[in-house]
Amino acid sequence: MRRVVILTRDAAVDELKELLTSLPGITSRVTTALDDVRWQDTDCLWLHDVSVASPHILPWLNAGGRLLATLSATPVAVALGVETVSPDEIRDTLWDADSAGIAPRGLAGFGPHPLFAELQRGVCTWSPRAGAHYRWAVHLDSRPASAGIVAVEQVDQSLTPARIVAWEYAVGEGGILCIGSGIYPDAAQQTHAPQLRTLLRNALVGLGIPHRDRPLAAPCWPAPATRVLRQDLVPVPELPGHAGDWSDAASSLVTELPVGTLESWRLTGRRASLEGGDGQGLRQVWIHPYSIVRDATVFVGGAAPVDATAVVTPSEVVRRSVAGDIPVTERWMAALEHPVVYWEVAAAAESAVRIEWTADLRRAWPDPAGGGGDLELAVSPGGHHAALRAVGDPFHLIIDVDGATLEAAPTAGPAVRFSVCGTGRCRIRFTGAADLGDLERSRQVLARRGFAGLRKQRGDHERELATYATSIETPEPRLMEAFERAKAAMDGALTGTPGVGRGLALASPRADRPGGAWYAGPDGCLRAMAQLAAGDRGGPRDTLKFLSLTQDVDGRIVEECSTSGIARFGVTPAIPLYLLLAAKYAGWTGELDFLAQRWSAIRRAFELGLATQPWSADPPAAAAWASALEALQPLAESLGHSETAEELAAAAGTARSAAGSATFPAGPSGLADYEEGLLEEGLDEWRRLVGEFLRGGSGWDLPAAVASLAVEGLWGVRPNALEGAVQIAPWFPPDWDAMSIERLRIGRTVLTVGLRRRFGQVAARVERVHGPRIHVEFHLRGTAAESAVQVDDVELRGGRVGFEADGAHALEWHS
Numbered sequence: 086m087r088r089v090v091i092l093t094r095d096a097a098v099d100e101l102k103e104l105l106t107s108l109p110g111i112t113s114r115v116t117t118a119l120d121d122v123r124w125q126d127t128d129c130l131w132l133h134d135v136s137v138a139s140p141h142i143l144p145w146l147n148a149g150g151r152l153l154a155t156l157s158a159t160p161v162a163v164a165l166g167v168e169t170v171s172p173d174e175i176r177d178t179l180w181d182a183d184s185a186g187i188a189p190r191g192l193a194g195f196g197p198h199p200l201f202a203e204l205q206r207g208v209c210t211w212s213p214r215a216g217a218h219y220r221w222a223v224h225l226d227s228r229p230a231s232a233g234i235v236a237v238e239q240v241d242q243s244l245t246p247a248r249i250v251a252w253e254y255a256v257g258e259g260g261i262l263c264i265g266s267g268i269y270p271d272a273a274q275q276t277h278a279p280q281l282r283t284l285l286r287n288a289l290v291g292l293g294i295p296h297r298d299r300p301l302a303a304p305c306w307p308a309p310a311t312r313v314l315r316q317d318l319v320p321v322p323e324l325p326g327h328a329g330d331w332s333d334a335a336s337s338l339v340t341e342l343p344v345g346t347l348e349s350w351r352l353t354g355r356r357a358s359l360e361g362g363d364g365q366g367l368r369q370v371w372i373h374p375y376s377i378v379r380d381a382t383v384f385v386g387g388a389a390p391v392d393a394t395a396v397v398t399p400s401e402v403v404r405r406s407v408a409g410d411i412p413v414t415e416r417w418m419a420a421l422e423h424p425v426v427y428w429e430v431a432a433a434a435e436s437a438v439r440i441e442w443t444a445d446l447r448r449a450w451p452d453p454a455g456g457g458g459d460l461e462l463a464v465s466p467g468g469h470h471a472a473l474r475a476v477g478d479p480f481h482l483i484i485d486v487d488g489a490t491l492e493a494a495p496t497a498g499p500a501v502r503f504s505v506c507g508t509g510r511c512r513i514r515f516t517g518a519a520d521l522g523d524l525e526r527s528r529q530v531l532a533r534r535g536f537a538g539l540r541k542q543r544g545d546h547e548r549e550l551a552t553y554a555t556s557i558e559t560p561e562p563r564l565m566e567a568f569e570r571a572k573a574a575m576d577g578a579l580t581g582t583p584g585v586g587r588g589l590a591l592a593s594p595r596a597d598r599p600g601g602a603w604y605a606g607p608d609g610c611l612r613a614m615a616q617l618a619a620g621d622r623g624g625p626r627d628t629l630k631f632l633s634l635t636q637d638v639d640g641r642i643v644e645e646c647s648t649s650g651i652a653r654f655g656v657t658p659a660i661p662l663y664l665l666l667a668a669k670y671a672g673w674t675g676e677l678d679f680l681a682q683r684w685s686a687i688r689r690a691f692e693l694g695l696a697t698q699p700w701s702a703d704p705p706a707a708a709a710w711a712s713a714l715e716a717l718q719p720l721a722e723s724l725g726h727s728e729t730a731e732e733l734a735a736a737a738g739t740a741r742s743a744a745g746s747a748t749f750p751a752g753p754s755g756l757a758d759y760e761e762g763l764l765e766e767g768l769d770e771w772r773r774l775v776g777e778f779l780r781g782g783s784g785w786d787l788p789a790a791v792a793s794l795a796v797e798g799l800w801g802v803r804p805n806a807l808e809g810a811v812q813i814a815p816w817f818p819p820d821w822d823a824m825s826i827e828r829l830r831i832g833r834t835v836l837t838v839g840l841r842r843r844f845g846q847v848a849a850r851v852e853r854v855h856g857p858r859i860h861v862e863f864h865l866r867g868t869a870a871e872s873a874v875q876v877d878d879v880e881l882r883g884g885r886v887g888f889e890a891d892g893a894h895a896l897e898w899h900s
Contacts, residue, residue: 088128092117094133098117127150134155157177162231162232162261172265180216180219187214193238194207195456196304198305199291202291208239210277236250236251237250242451259294280639311459313460317463321464326532329535350402354422356517357424357425359371366404373424375448378444384438385436401417411433413430414429415428420530423539425527426515440489441502449602455498458477468491479521480519481524485514485516488510489512491504492504554620558826566779570779572621580648586635587627603646613670618792618795629667643659658706661749664687664717672805687717705747720807758770758798778791800813801813804832809832811859812861812862821842849865849897877895
């Protein structure tokens with residue numbers, strides 16, 4: 086039990102006492118007089134918004150004391166002689182700003198500092214209010230001379246890197262933590278109370294203050310980059326597996342970009358993303374969350390390639406052009422699971438090739454360029470290898486070239502301009518490493534697989550997705566093609582960032598927010614639910630885990646999160662969609678062991694809703710919550726939480742009443758058409774979205790809509806893996822002769838279902854091709870209610886039928 090004494094102003098005594106009662110692991114006393122501190126009985130002293138000094142403090146710190154100084158107390162380090170530079174931005178005034186200036190504010194660290202345990206990289210602890218009194222004492226145009234910079238200002242999801250709001254000092258066996266803003270534990274800031282309590286708990290009870298008990302050095306913000314340091318005497322790691330033939334890949338999902346097209350392309354691996362355009366070639370490369378290539382140019386025979394065409398597959402991109410009269414072929418590939426990217430330029434054997442690009446290793450937005458500190462560059466004596474890192478960041482970039490030599494020069498930013506010169510064929514490999522362990526894993530995979538093995542892994546994965554996940558057959562080839570492309574597009578969104586997580590991410594949404602990829606909570610849930618319908622469980626599993634592990638301390642779910650780890654959290658629709666994803670994951674997979682591991686996060690999310698009832702005056706929100714709480718009840722029952730299931734049912738009823746006529750379509754609008762019996766309209770909407778998708782539409786929801794409308798719309802599949810059952814209610818368009826859905830995955834069972842017309846009647850075949858038997862309820866929509874159906878030669882009335890699928894079963898409808 087840590088013994089804490091709080092020294093503060095008279096006006097703050099009551100609010101601090103109330104705050105400290107909610108912090109476990111401490112015995113506390115609040116006082117207004119420094120003379121009341123019994124140093125031998127004090128483990129941690131919190132000076133809150135007071136300016137005091139005592140000759141007893143420094144010896145106490147050297148012996149292992151912990152000092153937290155907040156707001157106007159932050160100059161205490163100068164008073165103690167530990168620091169020479171005082172905070173230069175002192176405010177004690179009323180907040181004067183328009184609505185744009187009252188966004189939530191707080192602190193953002195550089196990495197996983199103990200102060201931010203359970204808080205991602207940063208946290209918002211207060212929301213300014215126009216006319217409200219506030220105080221802070223921070224550094225804006227100055228920088229502490231002796232401190233580690235713990236945090237800069239965070240405003241909503243943006244950073245103000247020049248404003249230093251938290252810094253620390255190791256003093257003997259103890260230390261000082263100064264937090265100059267955001268510590269306002271008054272009743273008006275209850276919106277951020279859980280976050281503020283967690284931050285203060287980490288400081289007062291955890292390892293947020295420097296101390297001999299800290300097992301590792303805590304990451305701090307380095308000084309902003311101003312230069313590139315040459316380190317050519319430092320050996321550059323030489324990695325194996327660079328060479329190998331690069332012929333055209335075999336793929337069934339080829340997109341051709343003709344000469345003059347304005348379309349761009351995007352190629353992804355789990356750890357990297359590349360973006361380019363047919364007209365200008367490669368634009369940018371990120372090994373998440375770092376920028377490793379921008380402003381790239383290629384010259385062959387002294388001329389830039391023109392008249393380019395491109396062939397884009399899920400595995401690689403090939404661009405063919407002409408430089409003068411010399412044919413040029415450029416190729417790009419990102420490894421599937423590893424932070425490795427290849428780039429090759431090939432021309433006639435005697436042609437001079439020059440490739441240039443800039444690298445600055447900036448992290449994804451909102452981190453600032455140069456935020457990792459000065460750059461260190463090493464180039465091997467032979468000019469075949471180079472290494473680049475920022476001095477304040479553990480990330481390393483290793484560059485290898487084959488068939489050419491490499492040169493590098495500092496440029497503005499600071500950044501490095503690389504140039505590769507050779508003849509005929511030049512290949513470049515970029516290998517990123519989050520730390521030395523990550524580098525060793527890449528070394529091992531490159532030695533084991535090599536270039537050919539990494540290409541094969543990509544091709545094998547593409548074929549596995551086509552042949553293992555669900556597929557459809559219809560008389561309209563475009564629908565089948567779009568379904569396969571949708572599976573690949575959704576799978577390609579799965580992104581992993583060391584220290585942040587792995588889940589579905591979209592391309593960076595805005596040019597002023599560079600980053601290569603962007604985790605999106607609600608949209609990620611919608612795409613994950615569509616992936617489940619399409620028989621792909623990896624992305625949904627990782628996304629559910631990511632949203633659970635990144636959950637805010639009050640139960641809110643990520644709405645947006647950059648690959649650099651700065652997140653914004655929300656309640657509606659983020660929580661309802663998260664709960665729906667959990668429920669649908671249970672319905673499609675039945676994986677209770679995995680869901681039991683996530684249950685504490687799921688519970689925190691719905692308990693926040695039950696406590697705050699965000700649906701009370703918002704019918705659309707009420708509809709979302711009602712759908713989510715209703716869908717979650719079977720999972721709660723299956724996990725043995727019967728009382729919770731009853732509580733969910735009661736809350737769902739309340740929310741449903743508040744929703745009135747409002748609905749919540751957790752998917753494309755065409756699904757509602759199918760559910761309402763507007764079958765032709767649902768099919769027309771699917772066709773429209775397929776056309777938009779195949780024309781290169783960039784909407785995040787297009788692949789998900791295409792997949793959902795096939796499986797849950799046209800085929801009307803409603804899984805219940807928890808009960809070993811599935812409802813299948815297809816609509817068979819009257820102008821189609823046959824359609825089928827293959828490898829429909831419910832739990833551990835795999836079904837194939839086909840429909841065809843024969844002599845004016847409709848016949849179906851349901852086959853269990855793998856796994857345990859399953860109960861099937863089959864209803865052919867669009868048939869008359871009095872229709873009869875034969876199941877394995879047994880005639881039944883009513884058009885609906887239920888049976889145990891344990892082999893192949895024949896169904897036939899007739900009037």
